[in-house]
Amino acid sequence: MLNFNFYSPTEFVFGKGRAAEAGHFVKKYGGTKVLIHFGGGSAVRSGLIDTVKKSLGEAGIPCCELGGVKPNPRDTLVYKGIELCRAEGVDFILAVGGGSVIDSSKAIAIGVPYDGDFWDMYSGKPVEKALPVATVLTIAAAGSEGSGDSVITKEDGMLKRGTGSDLLRPRFSIMDPSLTQTLPAYQTACGATDIMAHVFERYFTNTTEVEITDRLCEAVLLTMVKETPRVIADPDNYEARANIMWAGTVAHTNLCGVGREQDWNSHGLEHELSGLYDVAHGAGLAVIMPAWMEYVHDHNVMRFCQMATRVFGCQMNFEDPEATALEGIHRFRVFLKSIGMPINFDELGAKEEDIPTLVEKFGIGDGTTGGFMKLNKDDITKIYKLAAHASL
Ligand code: NZQ
Ligand code: ZN
Numbered sequence: 001m002l003n004f005n006f007y008s009p010t011e012f013v014f015g016k017g018r019a020a021e022a023g024h025f026v027k028k029y030g031g032t033k034v035l036i037h038f039g040g041g042s043a044v045r046s047g048l049i050d051t052v053k054k055s056l057g058e059a060g061i062p063c064c065e066l067g068g069v070k071p072n073p074r075d076t077l078v079y080k081g082i083e084l085c086r087a088e089g090v091d092f093i094l095a096v097g098g099g100s101v102i103d104s105s106k107a108i109a110i111g112v113p114y115d116g117d118f119w120d121m122y123s124g125k126p127v128e129k130a131l132p133v134a135t136v137l138t139i140a141a142a143g144s145e146g147s148g149d150s151v152i153t154k155e156d157g158m159l160k161r162g163t164g165s166d167l168l169r170p171r172f173s174i175m176d177p178s179l180t181q182t183l184p185a186y187q188t189a190c191g192a193t194d195i196m197a198h199v200f201e202r203y204f205t206n207t208t209e210v211e212i213t214d215r216l217c218e219a220v221l222l223t224m225v226k227e228t229p230r231v232i233a234d235p236d237n238y239e240a241r242a243n244i245m246w247a248g249t250v251a252h253t254n255l256c257g258v259g260r261e262q263d264w265n266s267h268g269l270e271h272e273l274s275g276l277y278d279v280a281h282g283a284g285l286a287v288i289m290p291a292w293m294e295y296v297h298d299h300n301v302m303r304f305c306q307m308a309t310r311v312f313g314c315q316m317n318f319e320d321p322e323a324t325a326l327e328g329i330h331r332f333r334v335f336l337k338s339i340g341m342p343i344n345f346d347e348l349g350a351k352e353e354d355i356p357t358l359v360e361k362f363g364i365g366d367g368t369t370g371g372f373m374k375l376n377k378d379d380i381t382k383i384y385k386l387a388a389h390a391s392l
Contacts, residue, residue: 001210001259008253010146011172014246016238018174019136022052022094023059029132029171031092034063035085037105039097040070043138046182052096052136064088069097072274072281073104075119075154081108082118085131095135095170099142099151099194099281102135106150106168109133122152127165135173140180140245141191141282143198143252145173153275159361160275175249177241185232189339190282192228195248196221197285201264202257204296204303204372214306216256221311223247228339263372266292269383272358277350286341287348290333291387294326299373301325334392345388352388355381 013021026034034056036049043049044067056063066081085093085108095105109131111118121127135145144150148169151162180188203217223243230240250256266289273284297304301321308314308328312335317324333343342348359381368374375383 002207002261004258006254006258007166008146008169008255009166010170010253012146012249013172013174014176016176016178018176019048019051019179020055022136022174023055023057023061025134025172025174026056026061026092026094027059029092029134031061031094031132031134033088033090034061034092034094035081035088035090035105035108036063036065037069037081037093037095037097037101037108038065038067039101040068042182043096046138046179048096048136048138048179052094063094064090069101069104071100072153072160072278073100073107073151075107075152078104078107078111078118078152081105082111085112091131093131093133095133096138098137098139099144102133102137102142102144102170103150103152105133105135106130106144107152109168110150110163119154121163122154122161127163127167130165130167132171133168134171136179137173137175137245138179139183139187139191140177140241140248141194143195143248145170145175146249146253151271158275158278160271162271173249175245177245178238180241180245181236181238183235185235186340187280188231188235189228189341190280190286191248192224192244192339193282193286193289193336193341195244195251196224197266197282197289198251199256200289200293201267202260202262203307204263204300205260206300206372207260210260213256213258213260216250218310220247220251220256225311225335232339261371263370265370265372265375268362268369269358269380272361273348273350275361276354276358277348279348279350283342283348286336287343287345287350287387287390288383290329290336290343291383291390293329293332294386295379295383296373297325297329298322304328330392333390337392343392344390350388352385355384355388358384
């Protein structure tokens, strides 16, 4: 195991009806004027925004509102949010929504105290200051409610880029699984795929002797394999929703990833897909992640056998370990298809002829990238090709 620090300062406020406590927690964490930031309308329609506003009012905390965050959140709304916060003297940002709303909130939080263009921090400059952010989560997926990351798309050129800092970790995150019961099945499945991908990016490592984090990763993956079909079949199943919601957070606070090298190439390859085609991040991952697995499996066949036997219930074939590894990847893809995810470019709405553009935008030039297996431009092209033609 490698040396590590684990810092996860967020207070997680979990359970039914907890959004009514938003005002109490904003006060606890020092907010005196709040921006409520939300998406395209689901949080308004469900009455959640009213609940949050009422709670802030009861706590005596004034607020202003900015809705309209799109999936794959755009820089253009971030600029509006920064202006609004400055004009209104906002000192605390409350994201009410999913990963896109939370990431947009984090970007606004960076931009308000910064003299230059907030995009600098999405182009490599470290985050030095940010307003406090908190969340009321409405979808189990990105893990942004517990992470220090934010991913924003620059509308000009549809360039999707991320930044990360402990300053962006939410002060608190209210997580009421019943809020996710209104999600369309497709969004539920996209979220489940993202949660599993966050684990896989950590699971495939060259670091040895990491039994505890291996087992934590497998626990999250097994939970997702069991609970996702339950909520797809029965969207109102609170207990299954609750297990998935906590799995999403555990998957991405880095609890499962400490002390081990990680990879993140699948996420990088996916961000180019959701950047270019504006598809859901989870759907892009469903196409990319198994293709990446196929391409890199022989880098460490036994690690893929471990996934196949422990997570997907494959029988170990000691004569032919590679067959076991490939069977595990196949079962992952079958699982994704069974929950309604696309598995190739056609189903996603991507085009094979765009592969050179995707590779170019990925932007590694003649270098390599990745923690499990280093990939160059040629490797990346081959993975996109595998993803383009995948079938069961
Ligand atoms: O905008 P509204 O109307 O709210 O609709 C949203 C949106 O259309 C809808 N939705 C959310 N909660 C709902 C609901 N509909 C009905 N009932 C509810 N309770 O779901 C759609 C998707 O929402 P979005 O926030 O985009 O989903 P998600 O949480 O998957 O976030 C995706 C974004 O997070 C980024 C992704 O790249 C993508 O841009 N990521 C952020 C990470 C981070 N900050 O740590 C890590 C991830 O790997 C990921 O890259
Ligand atoms: Zn993700």
